[in-house]
Amino acid sequence: MPEEEELARLAHEALTCDPAAALEPLGRLGFGDPERASQALDRLAGQAPFLAPLPAQVLVALARTGRPDQGLRHLERFVETSGARLSLYARLKDYPRLADYLIQVLGHSRFLTDILVRNPEYLYWLFEETPFLEQALDKQTLSRQAHQQLEAEQATVRRLEVLRRFQRRELLRIGAAEVLGLKPVAQVGRELADLADVVIECALEAATEELSVRYGRPRSERGQPAHFGVICLGKHGGQELNYSSDVDLLFVYDEEGYTRPPRGGAAMSNEEYFTRLSRRLIQMLTEASAEGFLYRVDMRLRPEGEVGPLVRSLAGLRLYYESHGQLWERQMLIKARLAAGSTEVWVRFRDLVAPFVYPAHFKVSPQEEIRRIKERIEHQILEQPSRDNNIKLRAGGIRDIEFIVQCLQLLKGRVELKARSHNTLEAIGQLTRTKALSAQEATRLREAYCFFRRVENLLQIEDGRSVYALPEDPVAARGLAWCLGLADGPALQQKVEEHLEQVRRIFAGIFHSAPSAGEQWGWLLEAEPGSTRAREALGSRGFADGEAAHRHLASLMQGGMMTSTARQHLEDLLPELIASLSLSADPDQALVRFVQIVGAYGAPGVFYGLLHSHPPFRNLLIAVCGSSPFLAELVRRDPGLLDGLVSRQFEPPPGWHQAPETLLGHRNQEVLRIGTDDLLGLATEEETFLRLTELAEQILQAAYALAFRQVVKRRGRPRTRSGEARFACFAGGKFGGRELDFGSDLDLFFVYEGEGRTGRTRTENHLFFTELAQELIRFLAEGNLYPVDTRLRPEGRNAPMVISLSAYLRYLTGRAALWERLALSRARLVAGDVQLGRRLQLAIHRFVFGREVDAQTAREVLEMRLRLEPQPGPVDLKRGPGGIVDIEFIAQILVLKLGRTQHSLRLTSTRQVLNGLSQTGQLPQEETQFLLDAYDRLRGIEKGMRLASDQADNILPEGREMAALARSVGQHSPEALVAEVQELMRRTRGLFNQIFAAFIEGS
Structure with missing residues (x-):
C-alpha cells in the first residue's frame, strides 16, 4: 500500500487539476478506469465543484480500500439516495474518521452498501449517534431493542417487516465493525448468532400467538403445559455464524398430549400442533417481502434428514439416537445450543443426548x-x-x-x-x-x-x-x-x-x-446430484448412465436404519460392488437390481453388515444382480431366500411339502440355488437342466399328494370292484427328457385305470380323476409354481383332461399320429401309481418303436419339422433353421429307427441320445461331437435369455438386451454372438439335411 502522504498528494492533484490531467494521478491511486472515475467525480461534485469540492480524504480512503473503482461506484449510489449532498460532503470534510469508515464499508461490501442505500439515515446512527460500533451488544440488549420496536405493531405481517428492518440494521452494525477490523472474529460470530437467536425468538413468539388463538395451548397428558424448543446447530449453535449462513435448526417438544382448543374447536395432538408451529416458524424466517427475508433454514440435520418428521418429542429423539444415531450426528450435537423457546426443554435435551455424544x-x-x-x-x-x-x-x-x-x-x-x-x-x-x-x-x-x-x-x-x-x-x-x-x-x-x-x-x-479399501469410492455417497466427477468416474467403469448410477449408489445411504457402522460396511463394499457390477452384462440394470434388493430387505444396516462379514455371499449376490434379472427378481420378491445363500447347507423347513403356500418358497429357494451354481460355473449345462427337472418332479409330487388329499376329502376314494383305482401322471417334452430350463412349462398327460365310483359321494372315477388333474394344475398354476401344458393328451386341447387306460391303448393303436410317436419318445412317469406307469410305459414303447422308419416316415417327419419353422426374420434359436429343434428331430428320428432293436437307445434326453449314438457308432464321432457342442451352446444361450427374463422367448433380443446377453454368454459384442449363432445353425442345418436325405433316399 502506498504511503499516506503520497496518497494525499495524488488525491489533491486529482481533485484540483483539469479533468484530462487528473487521469494520471487517478491511475496511480489504483483506479482501473481513470476516465470513468473522473466522470464519476464530476457527477459527485454536482453544479458547484468549487463551493463543495469532494474532500481529498475521500479519495485517499478509496485508494486505501485497494478497490477504488468499486468504492467510487458504491459512493455514487449512496450519495444519489442520501438527498443532502452538500451536508454530507461537509460532514465528510469535517469528520475524517467518518469519511474513512464510510469509504471502507462502501469499498469492501456491496451487501452493506445496499443496506445504506436503502436506509441512508443509518450512516449517522452507525458512526455518530451511537457509541457501540466498537462495543459488543449482548443478547439481552438486542432482545430488548427488538421487542421495543415490535411493541407498536399488532399484525403479524407488520411485525415481520419490523423484524426484517431490525435484522438488516444490526447486520450493518456488525458488518461495518468487521470491515473496519474493530472486533475480533469470535465476537463477530457471537453477535451474528445472538442476532439470529433474537430474530428466531421474536418469530417464534409471533407464530405461537397465532396458533394458540386458533388451536389453544398444548398440554401434557397430565394437564401441564407442554413446552417447545428451537435447538440451533452448526455455526449457529457454535456462535460462529457467517453473514450468509443458513441456520441449522432442530425442533423438539417435551410431552405428548393434546391442545385445549377455544370453545367449539377440536383438540389437536401435541405432535401435530408443534409440527404446525415449526412450519409456520420456518415460513416466517424464509418468506421474502419488499424488506427481504430473515434467514434460510436448513432442517437436514434432524433425525432421518429430509424424510424424517419435522419435530420430535424428547422421547422420540432418545429412541432415535440410541437406536440409529451415527458418529456424524455426535459431531453435530457437540454444537447444539438453545436458540429460542423453553430453557427446560433445552436442559432435558442436553442431558438426554450427552450419553450419546460422549459414550x-x-x-x-x-x-x-x-x-x-x-x-x-x-x-x-x-x-x-x-x-x-x-x-x-x-x-x-x-x-x-x-x-x-x-x-x-x-x-x-x-x-x-x-x-x-x-x-x-x-x-x-x-x-x-x-x-x-x-x-x-x-x-x-x-x-x-x-x-x-x-x-x-x-x-x-x-x-x-x-x-x-x-x-x-x-x-x-x-x-x-x-x-x-x-x-x-x-x-x-x-x-x-x-x-x-x-x-x-x-x-x-x-x-x-x-x-481403508472403500474410501476410493466412498466420496460418491456424498457427491452432489448431477456431479460431473461422479458421472465420469462411473462412466469409466462401464455404466452407460453414470448420473443415474450415482443416484442409485447414493440412495443406498437413505433410510432411518443407517448407522455409522452400516455406513462403514457400505463404503468397504463399494470397490467390490462397483468392480463386479462393471463386469456384468448390464452394469446399470445390475445396480438397479442391487438397490431394489437392499430396499426389499428392509434393514440396510443389517444387510450391509451381512455382506461385509460373508464375502462369498456378497460375491454371489453381486453375481445374481449382474447376470440374472430373473434370479434378482426372485430375491426382491422374497428377501428371505437370501438365507439359503448365506449357508450352502441350508435345509428347507420340515413339512414344506405339506401345505400349498410353502411349496413356492421351497421351489424359489432351490431355483435360486441352482441358478447361482450355474452363474458361478459350479454346474454344467446338463447338470443345471437335470437339477431343474428333479426340482420340478419334487414339487409336482408334493402338489399331487396335496391335490389327491383335497379331492379325496371332498369325494372319497375312487373304488373299483377289485380295489382302488389307479392314476398316472406322465411327462413329455423337456420335462420328460430331463432337460427343463428356467421358466419352462411342464408337458403333462393323465391316465387312470379302473371304472367305478368313490366311496362317499358316489362320484364316477372318471370325474374324480378329472377333478384331481384340475386340482393339481390349479396348485401348480395359481401357486406360481409351474405353467402346465396338457396338449400331449389324446386329441389335444379339446379332449377330456384324463383318459382311461383302455381308451388310451385303443387310441395308440388306432388314431395316434406320427408327431405323437416323436413326442412320446420322451414320455415317462413323474407322479402317481408306479405299476400303472410301468404298463403304460411298455404300451407307449410298443407304439413308438413298433414300426419301421421308412422313407415315407422320414419325409413326413421332415415336413413336420419344416412346418414348425417361423417366417424369415429375427434369429430364432429354437425353431429357426438349424436351431435346437433341428437337433431334437435328428435325435428323435434316429431313436425311432434304432430304438426298435437297441433298447439302450430308448432314452428321453436329447443329449443322452446323441451320446448313445456316438458310443454305438450310429453317427460319426465328429458329427456327434458337433451336434453335442451346438446343442449345449444353443441351449446355454437360451438359458442366458431365460435367466434374463424368465420368459420362454427364443428370439435373440436387440439393443441393450442383446449387448447384455452377449456379455453374459461370453461374447465380446452382439455382432459376434449373432455371427456365432448363425454359423452354428448353418452347420446344424447342413447336417440335418444330410441325415434326413439319407433316410429318404434309403441309404
Whole structure:
C-alpha cells in the first residue's frame, strides 16, 4: 500500500487539476478506469465543484480500500439516495474518521452498501449517534431493542417487516465493525448468532400467538403445559455464524398430549400442533417481502434428514439416537445450543443426548470415521472450479480445524466436561488445558481459525453470498489483502498456504489411520446430484448412465436404519460392488437390481453388515444382480431366500411339502440355488437342466399328494370292484427328457385305470380323476409354481383332461399320429401309481418303436419339422433353421429307427441320445461331437435369455438386451454372438439335411 502522504498528494492533484490531467494521478491511486472515475467525480461534485469540492480524504480512503473503482461506484449510489449532498460532503470534510469508515464499508461490501442505500439515515446512527460500533451488544440488549420496536405493531405481517428492518440494521452494525477490523472474529460470530437467536425468538413468539388463538395451548397428558424448543446447530449453535449462513435448526417438544382448543374447536395432538408451529416458524424466517427475508433454514440435520418428521418429542429423539444415531450426528450435537423457546426443554435435551455424544466406548473410532468424512469432502470439492482456493473444505482449512477439535471433544468430553464447548475457539482452549493439544498446536489452530474465519467473513460480506474461495481477480485479491493488513494478493495466498500447512500437519498427527479399501469410492455417497466427477468416474467403469448410477449408489445411504457402522460396511463394499457390477452384462440394470434388493430387505444396516462379514455371499449376490434379472427378481420378491445363500447347507423347513403356500418358497429357494451354481460355473449345462427337472418332479409330487388329499376329502376314494383305482401322471417334452430350463412349462398327460365310483359321494372315477388333474394344475398354476401344458393328451386341447387306460391303448393303436410317436419318445412317469406307469410305459414303447422308419416316415417327419419353422426374420434359436429343434428331430428320428432293436437307445434326453449314438457308432464321432457342442451352446444361450427374463422367448433380443446377453454368454459384442449363432445353425442345418436325405433316399 502506498504511503499516506503520497496518497494525499495524488488525491489533491486529482481533485484540483483539469479533468484530462487528473487521469494520471487517478491511475496511480489504483483506479482501473481513470476516465470513468473522473466522470464519476464530476457527477459527485454536482453544479458547484468549487463551493463543495469532494474532500481529498475521500479519495485517499478509496485508494486505501485497494478497490477504488468499486468504492467510487458504491459512493455514487449512496450519495444519489442520501438527498443532502452538500451536508454530507461537509460532514465528510469535517469528520475524517467518518469519511474513512464510510469509504471502507462502501469499498469492501456491496451487501452493506445496499443496506445504506436503502436506509441512508443509518450512516449517522452507525458512526455518530451511537457509541457501540466498537462495543459488543449482548443478547439481552438486542432482545430488548427488538421487542421495543415490535411493541407498536399488532399484525403479524407488520411485525415481520419490523423484524426484517431490525435484522438488516444490526447486520450493518456488525458488518461495518468487521470491515473496519474493530472486533475480533469470535465476537463477530457471537453477535451474528445472538442476532439470529433474537430474530428466531421474536418469530417464534409471533407464530405461537397465532396458533394458540386458533388451536389453544398444548398440554401434557397430565394437564401441564407442554413446552417447545428451537435447538440451533452448526455455526449457529457454535456462535460462529457467517453473514450468509443458513441456520441449522432442530425442533423438539417435551410431552405428548393434546391442545385445549377455544370453545367449539377440536383438540389437536401435541405432535401435530408443534409440527404446525415449526412450519409456520420456518415460513416466517424464509418468506421474502419488499424488506427481504430473515434467514434460510436448513432442517437436514434432524433425525432421518429430509424424510424424517419435522419435530420430535424428547422421547422420540432418545429412541432415535440410541437406536440409529451415527458418529456424524455426535459431531453435530457437540454444537447444539438453545436458540429460542423453553430453557427446560433445552436442559432435558442436553442431558438426554450427552450419553450419546460422549459414550464410554465407540463402536467405530472417531478418528477413522471423521477422516473418512473428510476424504469424501475433499473428493467433492475436486469438481469445484475454485477448489484450490477453498479455505473451508481444502485440506488444512476450516473444516479440518473443526474436525480436529470435534474428534478430541468426542474422545475427552465424557470425562472432561469443560471440553464440551459448542464454540471452536473455546474448545481449543479447554483441550489445551486437558493436554489433548499442546500449547503450540493450540496456538497454530487458533491463529489459523481466526485468520480463515476473518477471510471467510470478508468474502461473504462482499455480496452477501456463501463464498469460501479466495478471489482470482487481482484487484479483488488486493482489496481483500489490504483489508487484512497484507501487502497484496500473493502475500495473502502465501499466508493462507502457511496456515493450511500447519493445520495439515496437526490433522495428520491425529487422524493417522491408513485409508481403508472403500474410501476410493466412498466420496460418491456424498457427491452432489448431477456431479460431473461422479458421472465420469462411473462412466469409466462401464455404466452407460453414470448420473443415474450415482443416484442409485447414493440412495443406498437413505433410510432411518443407517448407522455409522452400516455406513462403514457400505463404503468397504463399494470397490467390490462397483468392480463386479462393471463386469456384468448390464452394469446399470445390475445396480438397479442391487438397490431394489437392499430396499426389499428392509434393514440396510443389517444387510450391509451381512455382506461385509460373508464375502462369498456378497460375491454371489453381486453375481445374481449382474447376470440374472430373473434370479434378482426372485430375491426382491422374497428377501428371505437370501438365507439359503448365506449357508450352502441350508435345509428347507420340515413339512414344506405339506401345505400349498410353502411349496413356492421351497421351489424359489432351490431355483435360486441352482441358478447361482450355474452363474458361478459350479454346474454344467446338463447338470443345471437335470437339477431343474428333479426340482420340478419334487414339487409336482408334493402338489399331487396335496391335490389327491383335497379331492379325496371332498369325494372319497375312487373304488373299483377289485380295489382302488389307479392314476398316472406322465411327462413329455423337456420335462420328460430331463432337460427343463428356467421358466419352462411342464408337458403333462393323465391316465387312470379302473371304472367305478368313490366311496362317499358316489362320484364316477372318471370325474374324480378329472377333478384331481384340475386340482393339481390349479396348485401348480395359481401357486406360481409351474405353467402346465396338457396338449400331449389324446386329441389335444379339446379332449377330456384324463383318459382311461383302455381308451388310451385303443387310441395308440388306432388314431395316434406320427408327431405323437416323436413326442412320446420322451414320455415317462413323474407322479402317481408306479405299476400303472410301468404298463403304460411298455404300451407307449410298443407304439413308438413298433414300426419301421421308412422313407415315407422320414419325409413326413421332415415336413413336420419344416412346418414348425417361423417366417424369415429375427434369429430364432429354437425353431429357426438349424436351431435346437433341428437337433431334437435328428435325435428323435434316429431313436425311432434304432430304438426298435437297441433298447439302450430308448432314452428321453436329447443329449443322452446323441451320446448313445456316438458310443454305438450310429453317427460319426465328429458329427456327434458337433451336434453335442451346438446343442449345449444353443441351449446355454437360451438359458442366458431365460435367466434374463424368465420368459420362454427364443428370439435373440436387440439393443441393450442383446449387448447384455452377449456379455453374459461370453461374447465380446452382439455382432459376434449373432455371427456365432448363425454359423452354428448353418452347420446344424447342413447336417440335418444330410441325415434326413439319407433316410429318404434309403441309404
